[in-house]
Structure formats: structure tokens, C-alpha cells
Amino acid sequence: MVFDEVKKIIINVMGLCEDEVLLKSHLYDELDADSLDISQIVLALDNKYNIDIENDQIVKFKTVEDIVRYVEGLLR
């Protein structure tokens, strides 16, 4: 499941606990992410799924769900 993978990557990149990362979590307001976190998360996803998330898309990610839905769309 894409959410489980995204969650795992976010936990590794940001040093968070498992129960802190929910599907609805806001990346910036709740998880305190910044551009360095997002770059790492995106690269990890690119490598995991052999996809290429474009720069103009990255800035549109606001929640964990945004990332999950976008990756699911690419994999369809």
C-alpha cells in the first residue's frame, strides 16, 4: 500500500514516531516539514517506485494524503 510506504519514508527522513504520521497529517503545519524533508521524501519515492515526481508538483503537496494520491495516480 502506497500510504504505508510514504509513512515509512517520512518517519525515516524526519525522525518521527509511527503514530505521528497519519494520512490527513499536514506536512508543514503538523509534521513541521521543510523543503529539505520534502526533497528527501520525493527522491526516496522516485527510487522506490521508479517514478519521476516533477518539481512543479512537489510544491503542491500539503498533506501526506496529497503525496499518496499523486503517487497512486502515477502507478495506475
Add this chain to the structure above:
Amino acid sequence: MKRRVVVTGLGAVTPIGNNVEDFWRNAKRGTCGIDFISSFDIKDSKVKLAAEVKDFKPEDFLSKKQVLRLDRFCQIGIVAAKEAYEDAGLNCIDIDKNRLGVIMGNGVGGINTVTQEMLNLQKGGMNMVSPLLIPKSLPNILTGSISIEFGAKGISNAIITACAAGTNAIGEAYKAIQYQDADVVICGGSEACINPLMIAGFTNLNALSFKSDKMRASIPFDREREGFVLGEGAGVLILEDYKHALDRNAKIYAEVTGYGYTCDAYHLTAPHPSGEGAKRAMKLAIDNGSINLKDISYINAHGTSTLLNDRCETEAIKNVFGDYAYSIPISSTKSMIGHLQGASGAVEALVCIKSIEDEYVHGTIGYKVKDEDCDLDYVPNEGRVHKIKYAMSNSFGFGGHNTSVVFKKM
């Protein structure tokens, strides 16, 4: 008018203690911080020894994110800076952060990160290189991350003069306060580069000692010296405008009275044989404070344990001080903690200040065999009680950099 500049805080992470108190107590005892390298497999390495920082747990001092994002040289530097900042009492008062500066030195930045990411690149291609490669490895990130830690929004600089960087950072901070560019400056150096790439580079440059006896590997001024021992660590000083320090009743350790820096313009790695550039740096630092030669009552030498440095530095000291050179106790901290590269000058400046405060100079440990060319008083093996009026710290770096700073007892 130039302002007076004083030292109001100290911080250190070293191979013989991860704070100033532990470091200085062990330095006075003559503790050797050199041992077999533990950070990588030394089976294929000609060099077996280094002076590593022990039991350093960054998570005890830094947030999870800082630990993940910062190279070891930055982690160690921030921890030393925190100690210095708190020692100066700056965490307890409001100061104008636009007048708080940071000037830190280092030699090779985040080389551990560069090395790891190069391996990732070779193994998995360009997509395996972390986005953190650049921010973790830039040498100026040390200054940047310390500025973030304390909200320091004033002058900001990163000094890259190889093994003289820590001393240059202190000197530049001194000048900035003298000329009113800042009221308080966090300054010093940090380095952590004990990895196979750096050891191989220095080994093949014939700069390191191959000895496996830890008491006879870093032996500055001894006739049997053959090279330095790579060390890691950080030293941080809080320099402050004298009046600013008085107004807030700060503890004052010492005054900075001189800073001299020159270049040999001679060779990429070797010092000038006559020590001419080093002589001029020392002379400038002394003249800068308008003091007499005989006011200098202690020198913390660069004293690397390389054939050339120790001979040239000795020559330079004699050329500056004449016969009086024989009356000055000169010790090399590198005999205990190896060569901390861009952090060495900062830790050794800290030694000068503790020596002034404690009226005690530490010994140059492991010393056995006298060298005709190195015939000054290197405080062999045992430290001694010694009153100091002014202390000078020397640092010299690849590229021909020569730097000296002078501290005065208040």
C-alpha cells in the same frame, strides 16, 4: 577608536574530554587521547592511530532532525558552541541578536558526508545521492547552523585556512568587535574527518605518523617524530566587547590583545624553511597589542610532530624572541589530542586561556629524545605551575597560512 575585546565563554569537545572541565583536567594530567582508529577497519591502513572523540552522543544535545541533517563536524561544533554560550551566561539574558556574530573555521567541511554520497553514487547512480549532500558538506554550514541555534543575526563568516582556521576565526572575531561590527561573537573551529579517504590522503602525502605506540606517535619536537596524528573535535570561544561584558557582569577569562597573520607564499604544503612567515605572524600579533616581547610568558605551539613544522616553528620562535625564547615554556597540545586541523587553533587558544586562569601549563607528553634543532623548553612530559602575563597561540596551515593570537591575564 578600537574597543577592547575579552573572552567570556569557553566550550570544547575533544579526544580527552567532551567539555572544557573534563578536557582541561585531563590535559593537566597529561592524558593521551590517541588510540587505534575505531571508526573504520584499519586492516589495510598503514596508519593505525588517531585521536577520536569518545562517547559523543549527539542525541543528548541536539534534536532528532539536527542529528539526521548535520555532519559530525557540525554536531561537535554546535555542542561546543552551546557550552561556550551557556558558560558566558548568554542563554540567561537578552542581548541584541543583530550584534551577535558567528565566525567558525574548519578545514574540509563535511567530508564524511561527501565520502558516503560518493559511494552511493558509484553503487546506485545519481538518484542515490542524498539531497542533504550539499547542506551537510558545505564548510560554512558550521557557521550557519550555529547562527540558527542561537538566533545570531549579526556578522557571519566561515574561515577556511586549513589548520590555521580556528585561530583565524578567533582573530577575525577580535577585529570585528574592535571595530564595532559586533558586540559578541561566537568563534572557533570544528573538524571531524577521521575516515579512510582523509587518512589515505594524508598517509600518501607522508604527513602522518605510522607508529602504533600511542605514546610515541604524536611527539612534537622529539627527534624521532615522523608525522602528525589526525584528531577530531571542536573549540569555541565567546569574544565580547569589554564594556558590554562589564555592563552585564560577565565572567571575564582573559583579554585578546593581538592577532597576526601572514602567508609564506612558498609551497602548497611545506612551511618556509626559515619560518619567516611564522615569525612575521608572531611579531604582528605582539606588536598589534603594543606589548614587549618579554611579556609573552607562554606559547602554545602549533607543534604538529612533523619534521618540518617543529623545526621551522622553533626557528621562527628563536628569530622573534632571541635568547629570551629559551625562557618561555612552550607546549604542544597535539601531543595529547593529535591534530584537530581547522579546530586545533581554537582548542589551543582555549588552552592558553585556561593556562592563564589556572597558572598552570600542561606538558608535551611522550617526549623522550632531544633534537638539536628543537632545543627550547617544550615542557617535556610534566606540566608545571607557571604564572602567565600574556600567552600566545600559533597555528600554521597548508597553503602557507601563519596565524598567531595573544591573550592577556586580566
